[in-house]
Amino acid sequence: MEPFQLQQATDVPYLTLNRWEQMDPTLVVGVSARRLQIDEDRLCDNYALHVQDDPERVRQNRQQLVDELGFSLSAWTCGNQVHGVHIEQIGIGERGRGNKLLEDALPATDGLFTREQDILLTSFYADCVPLLFYSPDKEIIGVAHAGWKGSVAGIGTKMVNLLNEQGAKHEHLQVAIGPSIGACCYEVDELVMSPVREQLGSSCDTIATATEEGKWRLDLKKFNQELLVRAGVPQKNILCSSYCTSCDEKLFHSHRASGGKAGRIVVWIGKKGFSP
Numbered sequence: 708m709e710p711f712q713l714q715q716a717t718d719v720p721y722l723t724l725n726r727w728e729q730m731d732p733t734l735v736v737g738v739s740a741r742r743l744q745i746d747e748d749r750l751c752d753n754y755a756l757h758v759q760d761d762p763e764r765v766r767q768n769r770q771q772l773v774d775e776l777g778f779s780l781s782a783w784t785c786g787n788q789v790h791g792v793h794i795e796q797i798g799i800g801e802r803g804r805g806n807k808l809l810e811d812a813l814p815a816t817d818g819l820f821t822r823e824q825d826i827l828l829t830s831f832y833a834d835c836v837p838l839l840f841y842s843p844d845k846e847i848i849g850v851a852h853a854g855w856k857g858s859v860a861g862i863g864t865k866m867v868n869l870l871n872e873q874g875a876k877h878e879h880l881q882v883a884i885g886p887s888i889g890a891c892c893y894e895v896d897e898l899v900m901s902p903v904r905e906q907l908g909s910s911c912d913t914i915a916t917a918t919e920e921g922k923w924r925l926d927l928k929k930f931n932q933e934l935l936v937r938a939g940v941p942q943k944n945i946l947c948s949s950y951c952t953s954c955d956e957k958l959f960h961s962h963r964a965s966g967g968k969a970g971r972i973v974v975w976i977g978k979k980g981f982s983p
């Protein structure tokens with residue numbers, strides 16, 4: 708069953724990860740969806756400041772979303788994503804970094820985690836794989852941006868190790884793999900396949916299918932799932948979205964489907980504080 712559920716009754720459409728929100732009522736976790744009725748403007752529902760868009764409109768979109776989620780924009784925290792594997796722990800001092808200005812985002816950061824409440828960790832996607840982390844025993848939450856580069860460089864494994872160092876036990880760690888490009892729409896060549904094969908060896912057959920000489924259809928979500936299991940996360944603790952961002956371009960932004968002109972969806976995770 709698809710773990711991300713579309714909420715259509717709101718002005719700002721989004722999907723929530725109900726299973727986790729039921730596990731912990733203070734947890735807010737989800738993915739933005741596109742506003743179907745105004746899709747003639749590709750960027751009307753863009754949440755990222757690093758694409759060519761009016762920054763004021765991006766800030767308005769973020770404000771509308773946090774109003775809907777019951778957070779404040781001052782809790783919105785993000786990194787400047789570079790397809791790397793750098794992960795930052797977010798404390799009170801970093802709360803709000805990048806919420807209004809790209810220059811203020813955590814530099815060259817593709818992963819965020821926090822032990823604090825009232826911080827909304829956010830990251831941005833147009834086909835890349837969102838990885839969400841939740842450790843119920845230690846109350847740590849995290850998010851990592853895993854495109855092909857971040858995936859082969861092991862950002863998921865790195866996050867698991869960092870959370871483990873913080874006391875989060877592997878057997879309790881929950882991971883959700885969000886909507887991203889599916890194998891149906893992700894044809895790659897040897898340059899992309901070679902490092903994947905180096906990581907997985909013979910089990911590569913389960914995540915990639917040869918289409919023609921030198922071409923494969925690669926399942927980036929399954930690839931990350933396999934790496935997470937190898938890093939010690941129990942298979943049963945991993946939820947994986949079946950949404951393909953390229954097939955579902957009406958619901959998500961897709962770099963491939965748009966020919967590189969896409970905006971970005973936002974993925975978030977935060978714990979609501981008890982203060983008003």
Ligand SMILES: [Zn+2]
Nearest residue numbers: 891892951954
């Ligand atoms: Zn597809």
